[in-house]
Amino acid sequence: MTPTRNSHFWAKTFSAAAVLATVLLSACGSSSTTAGTSTGSATATPSTLTACTVTAQQLTITAASTTPTAPTATAGLTGTKIAIDGSSALEPLFKQAHVPFDQVNGTVTTTNPNGSGNGLKDVESGAVNIGLSDFFYQQNSATQGFTDLVDHQMAVVAFTLVVSSDIHSTVENLTSDQIKGIYTGTYTNWSQLGGPNETITVINRPLASGTRATFKQYVLGGVTESAGQTLTQDTTGAVATALSTSQGAIGYVATGFVLQPQFATTIFPICIDGYGATAANINSGNYKFWSYEHAYTKGAAQPAEQALINYVLSDTVQSSLVPSLGYLKVSDLTAAAQATHPTP
Template identity: 30%
Template sequence: MKKNYIKTLAITGLTILAMSSLAGCAGKTAETKASDTATTAGSKTDTTAAESTTAKGAASGDLKGSISMVGSTSMEKFATALSEVFMEKNPSVTVQAEFVGSGAGIEAVGNGSADIGNSSRNLKDEEKAKGINENIVAIDGIAVVTDTKNTVGNLTKDQLISVYGGTVNNWKDLGGSDQPIVVIGRESGSGTRTAFEELLKLEDKCKYSNELDSTGAVMAKVASTPGSIGYVSLDVLDDTVKTFKLENTEPTPENIKAGSYFLSRPFVMATKGEISAQNDMVKALFDFIYSDEGKELVKSVGLIPAN
C-alpha cells in the first residue's frame, strides 16, 4: 500500500515536471518567435528604407549626357548663364551652345542636328507646320543705340521708321548735328532683325549701310562709328554706346513689362515636338527655366520671365 502511494507520488511529480518543462518551452518558443518576428520586421523596414532611398535617388536621378543648343546670338548671354548653372546642378550633363542666328537654330532643331533651336523671334507658321514647337522662355527688349557723342537722345516711332526706311538721312532733321546717319543692322535671318522690322512694319524695306552677323558686332560698329544707329538686345547694353529713349521711354524691363516700350520680342527655345516628348535632360532643363530659380536667372541677365 505504501509502495503504491510512493509510486503514485513519483508519477505525479514526473507529470508535473514534464508539464512545467513543456510550458517553459512553449513560453520560450513564443518569445523567440516574437523576437524573430521583430527582427525580421526590423530587417524588412531597413531594406524598405534602403530601397526607398535608392528609388528616390534614381527618380531625382543623376542625368548624364549632352544637350545641344543652336541659334540666336542675342540669346548668348542668357543661354551661357543657363548652361553654366544647369551643368553645375547636373555635373554629368554637358550643354553645348552655338550662336549662329535664329534662322539657323530653327533649321537645326527641325532637321534633328540640335536638341534646342534658340530664336529671338516668334516662329513662323511654316516652321510650326514642320512640327517645331515654340517655347517662350523670356521677353527681351530691343534697344536702339548710337555713338556716345550723338546729341539726339529721343526718337519717336515715326522718326525711327523714317531713319530705317531711308527717308531721313541726316541727324539735323531730328534735332541733332549736321551729320549723315549711318544705319546699322543685322544680317538676313537674324531674329533681332526680323523682330525689329516686323514691329516697325518694315519687313525687307530697311536701308542698311552695314549688315552685321552678331549683336556684338553691331555694338562694336556703333561704338566706333560717328553718326551711327543700330539695334541690339537689351541685355548687352553698356557704356560704350548711347541708348535712345523711344517715345520718351527708357528700354527697361519694367517699361517693357508695362507695355510702354514698344520694341520688345520673345526669346524662344524651340523643340521638335512638345517639351514632354523630349529626353529627360531637355525636360529637366525646361523644368529649371520655368522654376522660381530659373525666373531669377532670367531677371539676372536683364530679361523678363515668360510666365
C-alpha cells in the same frame, strides 16, 4: 661700287619717292572731289527729339544673386545627351544653367549658338534636342512649316536704339515714323528731324539676323529697310564698336550692351515714341522693341529636355542668371505687354 655711284642712286631713289608721293596725293585729292555728297535740307519739323530721356542706369536689371542653386535630381536621366543650337542671344542662359543641371543629373549638354534660323532647322530635323530662337517659327518664311515644334518661352530680351556720343544730347527720342524714315532712307541728315547738320550713319544687322527681324516687325512695322545707305555689322558687339567710333550714328543693341563699362561713354540709349527700354515700360505694353526668347522642342519635350527647361524656368534661375545676363522674366509681363507680341 664706288661712293660716287652710290650717291647718284640715293638721289634717284629720293626723286622716285617724291614722284610717288605726288601721285598718291593727287589721287587722293581727285577722289575726294568726285564725292557724291549728300546734303541735308533742313525742314522745320517741330522737334520731339528731346521729349524723353533714358539713361543706361535706368535699363539696369538687378539680380538677387548671380549663381542659381542646383536643381533636385530627376531620376533616370544619367548619360542622356542634350544638344542645343540656335539664338546667340539666348544661348548664354542655357550655357550657364546646364552646368549645375548636368552635375546633379549626370546628363551631357552641349550648346552651339548658330543663329535662330539654324536652331529651328536643326530641332526640326532632329539634329538637336532644343532649338533656341529669337522669333516665333511662324514668323520666318523658311521655318513657318515646322508646325510640330512646341514653344517654351524662357525669357524676354529688351533691345534699345542707341546713338553715338556726338549726338546723344540732341537726339534722345525718336517717333516710330522718324525711325521708319531713317531706316528707309527718307531722312539722311539729322537736320531734317530738327537735329544737328550731320549725315545719319545707319547701322543695321545682317539680313537673316533674328534681332533685325525683331526690329523690322516691332519698330518698323514690317517696312523693308532701304538697301543702299546702311552700314551692316556682323554682331551686336560689332554694332556697338562701330557706333563708338562713328559720328551721327544710330543702331540697335540688346540692352545688356549699353550697360557694359567700355561702352558707357560711347553709345547712348534713346527712347522710342517717348518710352525708354525699361522693364516698367515693357511690362506696361508701351515699349514694343523686345522679343520672347524661345526654346523649341520637336513635339512634346522628352524627360531630359523638359527637366532642363523646367530648371531654367525655376525661381532660382529666373531670379539669378536671367537678370544677371540682362534678360527680363516672362512671368513679369502684363497682359498689355503680351498683347503687343501675340503668338502668330
